[in-house]
Amino acid sequence: xxxxxxxxxxISDFRRLEGHRTLPLDAPIVLIxxxxxxxxxxxxxxxxxxxxxxxxxxxxxDSRYTAHLPFQGxxxxxxxxxxxxxxxxxxxxxxxxxxxxxIDGAPKLNREASEFYAERxxxxxxxxxxxxxxxxxxxxxxxxxxxxxxxxxxxxxxxxALRVGLADSTDFRLLKKLSEPLSRADAEAKKAKTDLTEAxxxxxxxxxxxARQQDALLVALDSLGLQPPGEKRDVTLRAEELLRALxxxxxxxxxxxxxxxxxxxRGRIEALSGRxxxxxxxxxxxxxxxxxxxIEEWRTEHQAVIEAWHAEMAKFExxxxxxxxxxxxxxxNRINRILIMQEEASAERDRVKDQIAARRSALLEFQxxxxxxxxxxxxxxxxxxxxxxxxxxxxxxxxDRDYSEVSRTHLTEHIDTKMLELAQExxxxxxxxxxxxxxxxxxxxxxxxxxxxNEVLLTDARRAAINSRQAAAAHLxxxxxxxxxxxxxxxxxxxxxxxxxxxxxxxEAMAAEVEILRADLRELAKALGAPQPExxxxxxxxxxxxxxxxxxxxxxxxxxxxxxxxxxxxxEQCRQLDQRVADFKDTVARAAERKVFxxxxxxxxxRLQAVAKSVQEAxxxxxxxxxxxxxxxxxxxxxxxxxTRLAPHEPFVPAFGIPNSFKASLEVTLETVHTSGxxxxxxxxxxSAGNLNTAAxxxxxxxxxxxxxxxxxxxxxxxxxSMDEVHIAQFxxxxxxxxxxxxxxxxIAVHERELFEYLALELSPAFRGDELITLExxxxxxxxxxxxxxxxxxPDQSIVV
Amino acid sequence: MELSMATVLGVLQxxxxxxxxxxxxxADSSFDFDAAVVGTxxxxxxxxxxxxxxxxxxxVRLLSSLGRTLDQVESRRPVxxxxxxxxxxxxTTAALERHARVLEITGLNPHVADVRRALAILxxxxxxxxxxxxxxxxxxxTEILGGSLSDEQRELIAAARVGPDEVRTRLRWFIDGxxxxxxxxxxx
Numbered sequence: 001x002x003x004x005x006x007x008x009x010x011i012s013d014f015r016r017l018e019g020h021r022t023l024p025l026d027a028p029i030v031l032i033x034x035x036x037x038x039x040x041x042x043x044x045x046x047x048x049x050x051x052x053x054x055x056x057x058x059x060x061x062d063s064r065y066t067a068h069l070p071f072q073g074x075x076x077x078x079x080x081x082x083x084x085x086x087x088x089x090x091x092x093x094x095x096x097x098x099x100x101x102x103i104d105g106a107p108k109l110n111r112e113a114s115e116f117y118a119e120r121x122x123x124x125x126x127x128x129x130x131x132x133x134x135x136x137x138x139x140x141x142x143x144x145x146x147x148x149x150x151x152x153x154x155x156x157x158x159x160x161a162l163r164v165g166l167a168d169s170t171d172f173r174l175l176k177k178l179s180e181p182l183s184r185a186d187a188e189a190k191k192a193k194t195d196l197t198e199a200x201x202x203x204x205x206x207x208x209x210x211a212r213q214q215d216a217l218l219v220a221l222d223s224l225g226l227q228p229p230g231e232k233r234d235v236t237l238r239a240e241e242l243l244r245a246l247x248x249x250x251x252x253x254x255x256x257x258x259x260x261x262x263x264x265x266r267g268r269i270e271a272l273s274g275r276x277x278x279x280x281x282x283x284x285x286x287x288x289x290x291x292x293x294x295i296e297e298w299r300t301e302h303q304a305v306i307e308a309w310h311a312e313m314a315k316f317e318x319x320x321x322x323x324x325x326x327x328x329x330x331x332x333n334r335i336n337r338i339l340i341m342q343e344e345a346s347a348e349r350d351r352v353k354d355q356i357a358a359r360r361s362a363l364l365e366f367q368x369x370x371x372x373x374x375x376x377x378x379x380x381x382x383x384x385x386x387x388x389x390x391x392x393x394x395x396x397x398x399x400d401r402d403y404s405e406v407s408r409t410h411l412t413e414h415i416d417t418k419m420l421e422l423a424q425e426x427x428x429x430x431x432x433x434x435x436x437x438x439x440x441x442x443x444x445x446x447x448x449x450x451x452x453x454n455e456v457l458l459t460d461a462r463r464a465a466i467n468s469r470q471a472a473a474a475h476l477x478x479x480x481x482x483x484x485x486x487x488x489x490x491x492x493x494x495x496x497x498x499x500x501x502x503x504x505x506x507x508e509a510m511a512a513e514v515e516i517l518r519a520d521l522r523e524l525a526k527a528l529g530a531p532q533p534e535x536x537x538x539x540x541x542x543x544x545x546x547x548x549x550x551x552x553x554x555x556x557x558x559x560x561x562x563x564x565x566x567x568x569x570x571x572e573q574c575r576q577l578d579q580r581v582a583d584f585k586d587t588v589a590r591a592a593e594r595k596v597f598x599x600x601x602x603x604x605x606x607r608l609q610a611v612a613k614s615v616q617e618a619x620x621x622x623x624x625x626x627x628x629x630x631x632x633x634x635x636x637x638x639x640x641x642x643x644t645r646l647a648p649h650e651p652f653v654p655a656f657g658i659p660n661s662f663k664a665s666l667e668v669t670l671e672t673v674h675t676s677g678x679x680x681x682x683x684x685x686x687x688s689a690g691n692l693n694t695a696a697x698x699x700x701x702x703x704x705x706x707x708x709x710x711x712x713x714x715x716x717x718x719x720x721x722s723m724d725e726v727h728i729a730q731f732x733x734x735x736x737x738x739x740x741x742x743x744x745x746x747x748i749a750v751h752e753r754e755l756f757e758y759l760a761l762e763l764s765p766a767f768r769g770d771e772l773i774t775l776e777x778x779x780x781x782x783x784x785x786x787x788x789x790x791x792x793x794x795p796d797q798s799i800v801v
Numbered sequence: 802m803e804l805s806m807a808t809v810l811g812v813l814q815x816x817x818x819x820x821x822x823x824x825x826x827x828a829d830s831s832f833d834f835d836a837a838v839v840g841t842x843x844x845x846x847x848x849x850x851x852x853x854x855x856x857x858x859x860x861v862r863l864l865s866s867l868g869r870t871l872d873q874v875e876s877r878r879p880v881x882x883x884x885x886x887x888x889x890x891x892x893t894t895a896a897l898e899r900h901a902r903v904l905e906i907t908g909l910n911p912h913v914a915d916v917r918r919a920l921a922i923l924x925x926x927x928x929x930x931x932x933x934x935x936x937x938x939x940x941x942x943t944e945i946l947g948g949s950l951s952d953e954q955r956e957l958i959a960a961a962r963v964g965p966d967e968v969r970t971r972l973r974w975f976i977d978g979x980x981x982x983x984x985x986x987x988x989x
Binding site: 155156158159160161162164165166168169175178179180181182184185188590593594597598601602604605607608609611612614615618619621622623625626633634637638641642644645648705706725726729730732733734736737738740741742761762764765766767770794796797798799800801 | 819821825826827828839840841842843844845846847870871874876877878879881898902903904918919921922923924925926927928929938939941942945946951953954957958960961962963964965966967968969971972973975976977979980981982985986987
């Protein structure tokens with residue numbers, strides 16, 4: 001063993017160890033002996049504290065254990081441990097001081113090495129008896145120490161990451177929850193499938209409908225005498241050609257037109273039957289001859305007189321009216337109004353002349369009075385104004401008297417009062433002038449009226465002519481009244497002649513209409529393909545014959561058209577169904593395309609699912625393999641190997657139950673396996689107390705050996721207390737194997753002297769460089785060598801090899 | 802019995818023991834054990850082999866004498882008796898254990914595994930190698946999958962080094978990638 005992890009420890013006043021001591025530890029095996037109470041456990045706990053900063057077994061009992069660490073009566077304890085360079089967290093030889101609840105100084109090992117030492121290297125005396133329970137003890141949901149160790153040993157985190165991360169690949173539904181696009185693709189694929197099924201169903205339905213309609217179309221064509229050649233599926237195209245060629249609509253239209261013409265013709269015939277008969281044409285012609293003779297006779301008797309009177313009237317130049325009598329009466333009335341107006345204007349002219357004379361006289365008087373008053377007022381005002389200019393000293397310029405003698409007011413003020421009074425006299429002058437101007441205006445108006453009257457009044461010659469025209473009009477009116485009967489007779493005769501002429505024209509038009517109707521009937525008969533009407537047949541009779549033919553023809557055509565219409569409807573339905581079938585074919589094609597598209601995506605996803613599943617299954621397989629291997633080889637094999645060395649005669653061998661679940665954190669159970677291979681109960685049930693201790697001790701050693709030794713040492717505190725001699729011998733051999741074959745530094749504290757000596761012999765150096773240190777506490781420590789013995793290898797000459 | 806003896810010696814020699822000449826001579830004294838081997842290298846154990854055909858008295862005497870002789874010459878060799886043959890009973894074994902460690906190999910013709918198990922305490926422990934213990938679990942997954950991995954398998958396994966969320970994310974990414982119908986979807 002080239003690099004011994006623990007080298008030495010300095011202990012001062014620590015627990016049972018009073019004073020200072022430096023204990024060497026730099027040998028592959030260190031045996032510590034001392035009777036009870038001499039400090040064996042103190043040395044081992046000092047090593048633990050110096051290495052890790054804690055003493056776990058004491059902390060489990062009392063978290064304030066540090067207060068009890070200094071030797072009784074000392075204030076503090078001091079520790080300093082030396083370890084190999086590889087293990088030392090710091091190369092500084094720092095001491096650790098413990099006082100009260102304080103620990104000053106860093107532990108010698110780093111955290112990882114500290115934990116390894118505390119859990120995998122040092123088995124204290126108290127823990128040995130409870131080891132299995134301690135290992136399996138759990139707080140709440142925390143893992144037990146054993147489970148934690150096993151799970152760390154398994155190192156399944158990455159495999160579990162793979163298994164957990166790919167868990168969704170085990171079920172397509174989970175995969176859909178994981179991937180929204182996959183969920184959508186799956187829904188789309190299902191929808192595409194449904195769409196395709198529905199579209200195919202719709203296509204089939206449309207095809208059936210089309211077949212039915214094609215059968216119906218064939219029946220309809222047959223009723224029209226049409227039989228399309230070729231395959232049934234082409235019936236639509238061929239039927240369309242046949243029906244287009246048949247086209248009964250045009251014939252029907254022509255027949256209806258002929259029928260309409262017949263109807264119109266009937267109306268014309270009925271209208272003709274309501275008019276006068278043809279025989280009245282001769283009577284009308286005779287009447288017009290008679291009336292013409294009477295008119296000639298009237299002209300002979302009255303024409304000259306009437307024309308003479310008209311000549312007179314023409315000379316009179318009367319305004320045109322409805323009748324000559326009215327015109328004459330109007331003229332007479334107009335002349336009478338002129339004459340009356342002349343009389344009235346003449347009387348008014350005389351009255352205006354007298355009024356003008358009176359008003360001119362009054363005007364002269366007003367003018368005289370106004371002139372006089374104007375002169376008087378002007379002279380006085382001018383005089384007073386002159387006086388006022390010279391009366392500022394209140395002395396009258398006329399009489400030189402002081403005006404204050406007669407009045408309290410100033411003379412100028414007095415003159416102003418007088419001038420004001422004269423101004424008021426001016427008002428009277430203005431009134432006189434207004435009256436004068438008013439009279440002058442009235443005179444002027446009278447003169448203007450007089451001028452107007454003179455304009456209206458006619459001259460005497462003119463008045464005589466009007467009187468003459470009045471007498472002539474009266475004469476003409478008288479003559480007209482005497483010609484009245486002859487004039488009315490003439491008018492009656494001319495009216496009768498016009499009436500007779502109109503009747504003749506009507507009767508001649510009716511005869512022409514009859515001929516036209518007969519010609520129309522003949523044309524219609526020809527168009528209908530019917531026999532020509534007989535001449536002796538009346539119009540009504542001929543029409544009835546043709547109407548019967550037309551009606552029968554129409555009905556026949558309507559029947560054909562009905563069949564054609566039905567066939568056309570079937571044809572249209574076939575066309576629509578053809579289109580529907582074509583549309584559904586497109587729909588089916590598109591649905592199939594979509595289905596393929598989404599199915600491909602689902603297939604790709606399922607391929608990836610298979611890939612992921614293969615990885616997941618491989619990870620599960622690897623996990624099972626690792627679990628099996630670790631439990632079998634790293635744990636159970638080593639444990640069994642160690643246990644059977646210590647208890648070779650025990651038929652029940654403790655073992656870890658190999659888990660078969662895939663939980664991320666494995667539950668660890670302990671069981672026993674009989675040497676026959678049969679499963680036993682738990683170690684606590686199957687093993688004796690001694691072997692249970694052996695099981696615990698062997699488990700501790702197995703767990704230490706199962707992992708890479710961060711701190712390659714094993715420290716036991718009196719581990720063989722309850723062992724019999726066989727177990728002790730086996731244990732000694734095991735310690736030797738651990739030390740010499742597996743390079744573990746082993747430190748063992750024992751209290752029995754005999755056992756100590758036995759172990760010192762059994763564990764003595766076996767090869768060059770091998771060493772054994774024995775540390776004896778108690779009285780031996782007072783010896784010169786302080787109870788410390790370092791044994792080295794000595795060649796054995798007793799046996800020749 | 803000779804065959805069994807040979808098996809025992811073979812197991813011990815395999816473990817590095819060297820057979821000593823017969824009879825065993827210690828400090829000029831001879832001991833008539835059936836065979837004797839001594840450890841080499843880091844072991845200096847003396848293992849004497851006897852069969853139960855030898856009488857109990859003789860065995861106890863031989864073993865006692867050997868112990869005393871070794872003590873006299875201050876030899877520190879641990880002594881172990883490999884006792885081959887029928888079960889001699891607890892009293893005999895106890896008598897022998899006062900002088901040496903006794904490892905019983907019961908049966909007239911024990912199997913080599915039984916011999917190895919009986920003598921295990923003299924041999925190094927069989928510990929799992931560091932390479933077996935420390936093999937990368939994900940490499941084992943790769944081996945199970947046959948070594949020739951697809952890109953997807955490789956990426957999923959690589960993601961496991963980050964954690965389960967990364968694996969799940971990678972799986973989702975793959976599935977999303979092939980399931981996405983945003984492009985190229987036929988018009989309905």
